[in-house]
Amino acid sequence: MTAIAVLGNGRVGSSLAESLTRAGHEVTVADRSPDSAADAVRTARIVINATPGAGSLERLAALREELRDRILVDVSNATVDGPDRLPADLLYPGSSLAERLQEALPGTRVVKTLNTMLYTVMTAPAALTQAPTAFLSGEDPEAKQVVRGLLTDLGWHQEWITDLGGIGTARATEAAILFVPHVIRSGGFTPFAVSITR
Template structure:
């Protein structure tokens, strides 16, 4: 699939980079300060560059930046992201007083839709935002089979992302294609469940599953 760029250098980026590099992909981490990020980086062997260079070099870009600032950050990369697939795993929420998600930033839409509008020449695909970050690259760690939802306007891009999910450990029958990018509103609304789950169970791995 070529080089995979991950925008962000936190926990989500580390989990995804480790699994994708282990699957044989070349991974570049995009950080606001690559030198500082390199000192703190403890994940797989990857390249570290700034956001613009990461987006320019990658064929597939994963948005692992905070969802409440993603539209502004990635909108500035419109030229670098032209013709690319952008995998959005973020949730855009307003923080409550305890620091956990308090409400949706885009209650009548989704960050994925905002990204697609800001990046009309980029194929945005929403996925992996309905679980604790550890499950993104280790879905079989749960007692029950979780679901990875897909939303996006480009069928070819969703097929590519489906194969990428396979490299992250997701069996094809655990992946549910919901339809176009507007369907990302449902999975993003799941963020409203997260505070209650975390308060009761802490950072124990969890995910949403579609029972059939």
């Protein structure tokens, strides 16, 4: 059992919290208020950023001391939305939210994952017709190994998880969010994910 704090109580955060609780972890969910987030982080070993990506950097930078020595699992994408409220552009072109978080939180081990799929796939990867891929980006091998374990608890097979390397590789997976509006417009709001087949 691991103490996990989920920052963000929307569809993504709630779904992850429910699934990780079922897997036997001690999960605390914080809303967007600074006090709620700080209280949750203080008692956690792992923190999951499921807050809206456009405001994540500011929110988490304010928790710099509380996040020290924690593993921060970042599942958010920082985008500029179009008129239909779907992602239209990246908020940090030439960089990524994960890189900005690692720069702002040098005492925290940031791992990017689960950001290349519709949120329902994060906790039910086997529901798709073919195996999806979950990517890992981060500087700390031990932290990525811990996150691999969490993904397994969420139903991900080890062969479905691909370690891309350092945190700089997150800019590639975050850019994949630009596929999303086109996929939704062409096929509807149905579960999908990026899949690497070999």
